[in-house]
Amino acid sequence: MKIGIPRALSYYDYYPFWHGFFSELGIELVLSDKTTKKLVSAGSSLVVSETCLPVKVYAGHVLNLLDKGIDVIYSPSIQSIAPKIYNCSKLRGLPDLIRNVVNKNFLLIEPTLDKSEPKQGFYQYLYESVAPLGITNKKLIKKASKAGWECMNNFTLMTRSGVDVPTAMRNAINGKISLVSTQKEGMVKVAVISHGYNIYDEQVSMKMFKKLKQLDIEAYTAYNLTTEQMEQGIRNLDTLLYWANEHEMTGAAGYYLKDNNIDGLITLTAFGCGPDSLMIERITRYAKRFNKPLLNLTTDEHTGEAGFVTRIEAFTDMLIRKKRTSIVNSLKKQVPKKEEEKKLVGVE
Ligand code: SF4
Numbered sequence: 001m002k003i004g005i006p007r008a009l010s011y012y013d014y015y016p017f018w019h020g021f022f023s024e025l026g027i028e029l030v031l032s033d034k035t036t037k038k039l040v041s042a043g044s045s046l047v048v049s050e051t052c053l054p055v056k057v058y059a060g061h062v063l064n065l066l067d068k069g070i071d072v073i074y075s076p077s078i079q080s081i082a083p084k085i086y087n088c089s090k091l092r093g094l095p096d097l098i099r100n101v102v103n104k105n106f107l108l109i110e111p112t113l114d115k116s117e118p119k120q121g122f123y124q125y126l127y128e129s130v131a132p133l134g135i136t137n138k139k140l141i142k143k144a145s146k147a148g149w150e151c152m153n154n155f156t157l158m159t160r161s162g163v164d165v166p167t168a169m170r171n172a173i174n175g176k177i178s179l180v181s182t183q184k185e186g187m188v189k190v191a192v193i194s195h196g197y198n199i200y201d202e203q204v205s206m207k208m209f210k211k212l213k214q215l216d217i218e219a220y221t222a223y224n225l226t227t228e229q230m231e232q233g234i235r236n237l238d239t240l241l242y243w244a245n246e247h248e249m250t251g252a253a254g255y256y257l258k259d260n261n262i263d264g265l266i267t268l269t270a271f272g273c274g275p276d277s278l279m280i281e282r283i284t285r286y287a288k289r290f291n292k293p294l295l296n297l298t299t300d301e302h303t304g305e306a307g308f309v310t311r312i313e314a315f316t317d318m319l320i321r322k323k324r325t326s327i328v329n330s331l332k333k334q335v336p337k338k339e340e341e342k343k344l345v346g347v348e
Pocket of ligand 1: 052
């Protein structure tokens with residue numbers, strides 16, 4: 001039995017769980033190909049132009065799976081991840097949108113997870129994930145859930161220890177754990193504030209991480225933080241958690257803005273995202289207050305890589321110069337003043 005998983009949106013957050021869960025039930029997962037310009041155009045052509053870029057990308061991935069001959073697509077509706085904390089309307093209505101815009105013959109598995117509703121919790125979500133495939137044995141589902149959590153927990157352990165997300169994802173689904181981080185002392189450190197589906201999709205982020213690595217910049221994201229650190233970040237920005245997306249954006253920004261090891265922040269928002277535009281406003285105000293350098297980038301299907309890279313280079317170049325100046329100034333403070341020098345060598 002094969003199920004297609006679009007390599008977009010919640011894939012970046014939950015794929016290790018799905019892998020463990022479905023594999024335990026003997027179901028093979030097939031991923032769509034990596035995002036390309038062609039795939040984005042195909043997805044964009046299905047929806048109205050005001051739709052946010054990640055949803056256009058998602059639609060493109062669904063088409064890609066159907067083109068590969070996969071006719072069972074898994075597309076959950078993740079409404080609420082904790083009581084009274086909701087996802088944006090586009091994520092909540094995702095399967096409805098796909099069902100209505102993709103005019104092809106396929107089975108859409110669309111379980112709902114809504115932790116704000118007493119009868120729509122996690123096990124109900126898992127049940128709805130496999131019932132359309134004829135799997136209803138609750139014992140089997142619970143066993144598969146355990147396997148899913150094992151894979152997911154390994155993934156989280158690795159990302160929090162500093163392992164980059166693609167490596168952690170690869171290792172987790174292959175049953176490996178590596179906790180070796182590549183962090184080096186003295187490098188300029190930048191926090192990239194965005195959703196996993198923006199920053200780890202190389203087409204959407206214009207290979208931002210590779211670029212930062214080439215520039216010798218160490219990058220951090222929300223995936224490197226614990227839930228407690230993210231909640232601390234939300235408190236640092238004096239805000240109340242309502243949108244699930246705030247964990248990734250405001251929580252991470254609030255934490256890194258107050259982290260003295262972080263030299264600057266880069267935010268990446270997708271065109272058409274309502275919640276992010278509100279959060280960016282708040283992050284920008286607080287960055288000024290905390291005196292932390294900030295670069296705001298927006299991406300859409302027409303963004304050119306050259307302009308993007310130029311802005312990242314200029315920003316990181318400024319951070320490198322700033323860091324050098326502060327190191328030189330602190331070294332100068334350590335050099336003894338003339339009077340102290342005389343005392344040290346015993347000259348009157
Ligand atoms: S949070 Fe923004 S970018 Fe993400 S799906 Fe919702 S509207 Fe789109």
